[in-house]
Amino acid sequence: MASWPAHPALLGTPTRRVDGPVKASGRAKYTYDLQRPGMLYGRILRSPHACARVLSIDLSAAERAPGVKFAMPVIDLANPEPLTHKVMYQGQEVAALAAETEEQGADAARLIKVEYEVLPHVATVEQAMRPEAPKVFPDGNVREANVDETGDVEAALKASAHVVEGLYWTQVVTHSCLETHGLVCEWSGDQLTAWSSTQAVHGMREGLARGLGIPQTSIRVISQYMGGGFGSKLGTDPQDVICAQLAKGAGRAVKLMLDRKEEQLSTGNRPSAYARVRAGVDADGKLTAFDAETWGTGGAGRGAGYPLPYNIYQIPVRRRRHKDVYINAGTQRAMRAPGHPQGAFITEVVLDELADQAGLDPLELRLRNLPAEAPDEMWRRYFPMGAEKIGWSRRHATGDPTPGPIKRGLGCAANRWAGAGSRRTQGQCEIFPDGGVTMRIGTQDIGTGTRTLVKMVTAETFGLPLDQVVVEIGDTQYPFAPGSGGSITVGSVTPTTRVTCEKALAALAEKIAPELGVDPAAIVASNGRVHAVNDPSRGMPWKDACKRLGTAPISVDGQWETGLSSVGTSGVQFADVEVDVETGITRVRKIVCVQDCGLIIDRLTAESQCYGGITMGIGYALFEDRILDRNTGQMVNPNMEFYLLPGPSDIPAIDVTLMDQPERGVVGLGEPPTISTAAAIANAVSNAIGARIRHLPITPANVLAALAEARARERRGASGSPQATEPGGVQGAPPINIGGAR
Amino acid sequence: MAPKDGFSVSRRDFFKTAGVGSLATGLLGPVELGAQAGVREVGPGAVPIQLTINGRRHDLTVEPRVTLLDAVRNRLDLTGVKRVCDRGACGACTMLLDGRTVYACSILAIEAQGRDIRTVESLAAAPALHPVEQAFCEHDGLMCGFCTPGLVMATTALLEKTPNPTADEARRALDGNICRCGTYVKVLEAALATKGGRRG
Numbered sequence: 001m002a003s004w005p006a007h008p009a010l011l012g013t014p015t016r017r018v019d020g021p022v023k024a025s026g027r028a029k030y031t032y033d034l035q036r037p038g039m040l041y042g043r044i045l046r047s048p049h050a051c052a053r054v055l056s057i058d059l060s061a062a063e064r065a066p067g068v069k070f071a072m073p074v075i076d077l078a079n080p081e082p083l084t085h086k087v088m089y090q091g092q093e094v095a096a097l098a099a100e101t102e103e104q105g106a107d108a109a110r111l112i113k114v115e116y117e118v119l120p121h122v123a124t125v126e127q128a129m130r131p132e133a134p135k136v137f138p139d140g141n142v143r144e145a146n147v148d149e150t151g152d153v154e155a156a157l158k159a160s161a162h163v164v165e166g167l168y169w170t171q172v173v174t175h176s177c178l179e180t181h182g183l184v185c186e187w188s189g190d191q192l193t194a195w196s197s198t199q200a201v202h203g204m205r206e207g208l209a210r211g212l213g214i215p216q217t218s219i220r221v222i223s224q225y226m227g228g229g230f231g232s233k234l235g236t237d238p239q240d241v242i243c244a245q246l247a248k249g250a251g252r253a254v255k256l257m258l259d260r261k262e263e264q265l266s267t268g269n270r271p272s273a274y275a276r277v278r279a280g281v282d283a284d285g286k287l288t289a290f291d292a293e294t295w296g297t298g299g300a301g302r303g304a305g306y307p308l309p310y311n312i313y314q315i316p317v318r319r320r321r322h323k324d325v326y327i328n329a330g331t332q333r334a335m336r337a338p339g340h341p342q343g344a345f346i347t348e349v350v351l352d353e354l355a356d357q358a359g360l361d362p363l364e365l366r367l368r369n370l371p372a373e374a375p376d377e378m379w380r381r382y383f384p385m386g387a388e389k390i391g392w393s394r395r396h397a398t399g400d401p402t403p404g405p406i407k408r409g410l411g412c413a414a415n416r417w418a419g420a421g422s423r424r425t426q427g428q429c430e431i432f433p434d435g436g437v438t439m440r441i442g443t444q445d446i447g448t449g450t451r452t453l454v455k456m457v458t459a460e461t462f463g464l465p466l467d468q469v470v471v472e473i474g475d476t477q478y479p480f481a482p483g484s485g486g487s488i489t490v491g492s493v494t495p496t497t498r499v500t501c502e503k504a505l506a507a508l509a510e511k512i513a514p515e516l517g518v519d520p521a522a523i524v525a526s527n528g529r530v531h532a533v534n535d536p537s538r539g540m541p542w543k544d545a546c547k548r549l550g551t552a553p554i555s556v557d558g559q560w561e562t563g564l565s566s567v568g569t570s571g572v573q574f575a576d577v578e579v580d581v582e583t584g585i586t587r588v589r590k591i592v593c594v595q596d597c598g599l600i601i602d603r604l605t606a607e608s609q610c611y612g613g614i615t616m617g618i619g620y621a622l623f624e625d626r627i628l629d630r631n632t633g634q635m636v637n638p639n640m641e642f643y644l645l646p647g648p649s650d651i652p653a654i655d656v657t658l659m660d661q662p663e664r665g666v667v668g669l670g671e672p673p674t675i676s677t678a679a680a681i682a683n684a685v686s687n688a689i690g691a692r693i694r695h696l697p698i699t700p701a702n703v704l705a706a707l708a709e710a711r712a713r714e715r716r717g718a719s720g721s722p723q724a725t726e727p728g729g730v731q732g733a734p735p736i737n738i739g740g741a742r
Numbered sequence: 743m744a745p746k747d748g749f750s751v752s753r754r755d756f757f758k759t760a761g762v763g764s765l766a767t768g769l770l771g772p773v774e775l776g777a778q779a780g781v782r783e784v785g786p787g788a789v790p791i792q793l794t795i796n797g798r799r800h801d802l803t804v805e806p807r808v809t810l811l812d813a814v815r816n817r818l819d820l821t822g823v824k825r826v827c828d829r830g831a832c833g834a835c836t837m838l839l840d841g842r843t844v845y846a847c848s849i850l851a852i853e854a855q856g857r858d859i860r861t862v863e864s865l866a867a868a869p870a871l872h873p874v875e876q877a878f879c880e881h882d883g884l885m886c887g888f889c890t891p892g893l894v895m896a897t898t899a900l901l902e903k904t905p906n907p908t909a910d911e912a913r914r915a916l917d918g919n920i921c922r923c924g925t926y927v928k929v930l931e932a933a934l935a936t937k938g939g940r941r942g
Contacts, residue, residue: 020887023890026822179824259828447923448885641827641829645922
């Protein structure tokens, strides 16, 4: 059985990204950068309406416009099913064309005449859940899931020493990939080559074959460099099929890259999450029950579910009732740890409120409710480590008593993720008589460093320096590897690479074993030599060994095996924030991250995953919000100046501690570091200002509203009845000490 | 020029009477201005223009509405800097115009005539790397890499003016650039590690 080396030369070292030089110098050609001979530019006309029926599409003026080579409807009015004539959100594809220049394409798209019957729409979950609301789908706007119940919730809450009750929610955010979705399609007869900004070259081939009704053998998909996906580029989209059809129709190569507005409207988002929660603890600070009625929207489609309570803390009695709510907006897609940031935020905020009620330190409450330590459940060890690093001992009770407008606070949260490998992964390795090595695997590097990891494992296995092995990825001509989603890539491709290279090395060992007088099974490669495992002097230089191959290279295929990877990561994060209670502005001073991911292959790129996940988490916590106008259903901020992403000045000191677990093999790391950041920040803000933050993003308005509500409650006094509260409401919340806020 | 659309002044008259000579110069460039006192209208069709990019002169024909970014990327195949937001919010298209950073998506190609335009391709000839590019690689100041050439250009401009920036100066200089993968910590490390002498 394949295994990782006990004393690796390369694995675990901080190794520079092998494609860093071509990317930093601008020499890397992304899909967006490609030029093909005679290439046209594709342009899609999209619905300006949130909901409408398309009555007619007249392409004639567009077809006559300068530079236009081909135009086509996307909505097929000949389709007898009337539902297919309906557009469900602003930005849905209606028609498309290809022209000589981008400018001509944009002009011509404006000449397409579309007659719409504008229909009533719903743009918010509040609108959609009203009984009289227009229906997004014929069966209504709400799809209720089964009730999930363990134990007697009412009895457990009644028996609890303290109960917290409230409404919590998170916003919709967009992936905002810097390279927009898109592709270049070129036909040669019936053969299609598609250069695509995708997270799954093999998945894209399958999707294009289905969409175009042609065999997979007729399609080649290539993605050498791609500018970010975060889950939104796993599938095959309408524009992918449209681009191939335009190229076919025009008889020319077509590039179709979405513009920024299209990217914001129609390429996915993280759904919103609402939860009305009741949760309790007993007198010992043990969690007793968690009752949640939840809902959220993934736009005009399903998929707004999320784990709640977030599955880390032990809660014996639970009830969960969930509804997906449909609105007229672009549909959700997997986004970096789908569901987890929402579930973690709500659960961790509830935990801090329970700690306040019970008069316990929030860290102590967590420690009392964590499961026992296990390789994939290490929070009991990581929480104290993080606490030490953030300086938890100086944490004050909720509400910074320091005079003046600047309040500081600390918060924490945990995360977990699976990150297993896929057994379907395959690879191919060649060793050439001149000493060259090529490892091929049909994965893709979406910015996570996959190319670097494959190269490190290849070089490690053959005992060669990095620059003496060639790695080829990002092409369906290479053996199957799964899409880069769910943090499964490292657990899929590095074991497969190891297995394949070991197999190739074994074939080489067979060739030289007689000459060395050594059992081939006892031959290994290290330091540029192939030699007996126990006696490095009985061997020969790598190049000499390869010469023994004569004229025929070794070529082997390999398949993923167990034993080189594990399932499950755990981590914790702490936030130190500063809030100006006069302006409501929150500044994150520091994030501490303690995170494991099994065996670390490349420490440098692994750390970058943590920095990156935390940075994205800061955007989720403080800034990002897809805003739909409730009257028109239009996105108000389909751009990058009003859809706010964090910039260099928003980034705090970030302290990353990666816990190495070499005995577990590799486990994926792409998603876990982004899960707990917003939860930790929200708890830190509440700790600073003495008022509860129960929804994201934590904008100045959100902070000031929380403070105003806390003051109002203080005026009402302990005897005052809880006010109701939609949205943003606070029911049965603990008494809040606003300290020296004013 | 006859008044159109019921307006009593033409666009040209408006420019004259409003006395926005500098604006007109900026819009149309010295070639169009010529010797005459007024402003020559160009477009809307394609017009010949001349751009000096990375020390080389390029003659090309573009519509006046074409941005410097699109002219350079689509017509000259210099694709190092990227089009991301296309409206001056993210910095992925950062070029240097007479030594100052600009968002090339927010400048028309015709405006850039007669100016010294530098793209990321000017920094080093393959396979060599500029010290800033080298520092980005050493510190892993890049992930997907799509924002990276823009950040490299912004860092280069900073270091050419301020060879030993403080962390605050570096952060301010790079604040016009957005990275979605979240490389800022490492980018700032790289920017500060390149200091210690004029590296530009």
